[in-house]
Amino acid sequence: MAATILVVEDEPAIQELISYNLEQAGHRPLLAENAEQAFELVQNALPDLILLDWMLPGITGVELARRLRADKRTRAIPIIMLTARSEEQDKLTGLETGADDYVTKPFSPRELNARVKAVLRRRAPQVTDDLVQVGGLRLDPVSHRVTGDGEPVELGPTEFRLLHFLMAHPERVHSRAQLLDKVWGDHVFLEERTVDVHIRRLRKALEPSRLDSLIQTVRGTGYRLSAN
Ligand code: CA
Numbered sequence: 001m002a003a004t005i006l007v008v009e010d011e012p013a014i015q016e017l018i019s020y021n022l023e024q025a026g027h028r029p030l031l032a033e034n035a036e037q038a039f040e041l042v043q044n045a046l047p048d049l050i051l052l053d054w055m056l057p058g059i060t061g062v063e064l065a066r067r068l069r070a071d072k073r074t075r076a077i078p079i080i081m082l083t084a085r086s087e088e089q090d091k092l093t094g095l096e097t098g099a100d101d102y103v104t105k106p107f108s109p110r111e112l113n114a115r116v117k118a119v120l121r122r123r124a125p126q127v128t129d130d131l132v133q134v135g136g137l138r139l140d141p142v143s144h145r146v147t148g149d150g151e152p153v154e155l156g157p158t159e160f161r162l163l164h165f166l167m168a169h170p171e172r173v174h175s176r177a178q179l180l181d182k183v184w185g186d187h188v189f190l191e192e193r194t195v196d197v198h199i200r201r202l203r204k205a206l207e208p209s210r211l212d213s214l215i216q217t218v219r220g221t222g223y224r225l226s227a228n
Helices: 012-024 035-044 061-070 088-096 109-123 157-168 176-184 193-209
Strands: 004-008 028-032 049-053 079-083 101-104 132-134 137-140 145-148 151-153 215-218 222-225
Touching (some): 004 035, 079 109, 101 109, 132 157, 193 222
Parallel strands (some): 004 049
Antiparallel strands (some): 132 137, 215 222
16 A cells, blocks of 8 residues: 655755655655645645655754654654764664654665665554454455455445554554544544544444444544454
């Protein structure tokens, strides 16, 4: 499954190289040359990951990372810092600002893709192609197929994304606002009721396999997928 990756890099050649490689790996790159542009793009839609150059004109990458971490809405976006610096102290500073990983230039496309994959797997498993299984449910992002105890489950695109997110984060309660943010993208103005509508459809689709009980309502909080 494609991840939306915001690339904040002021050097055109490097930006182009990264963007090309991300596309080759099946992702959707969004490009920004500086922190201001990056802010603007993040206002429209939250990316799944940010590749952030340390040395940017104006607001530096480190400062941008700090600001993103200080804002509740953008706090959880995974960040990989890109830098020409290799000093240990700089590396520590980068990680202290809340970066998830750190890649030193020059890097090979292969190394970068591997880092991106590892961070997504850890922080945003719902955008990877990894097969997920929870309590009789099996979801394969590659073939876009879901089975419940071996029987095919037919889902609409939104229910598929919702189930994928819940299965990638089982045993955790998600508020309706969090689900809107993660599954729908919060640039769209949606009411929290929307979540309830799609949860209902999802349960209905899971009823024949009797796995609808995996989707639990946590009163006053939100929803949880649990095999227990
Ligand atoms: Ca730079």
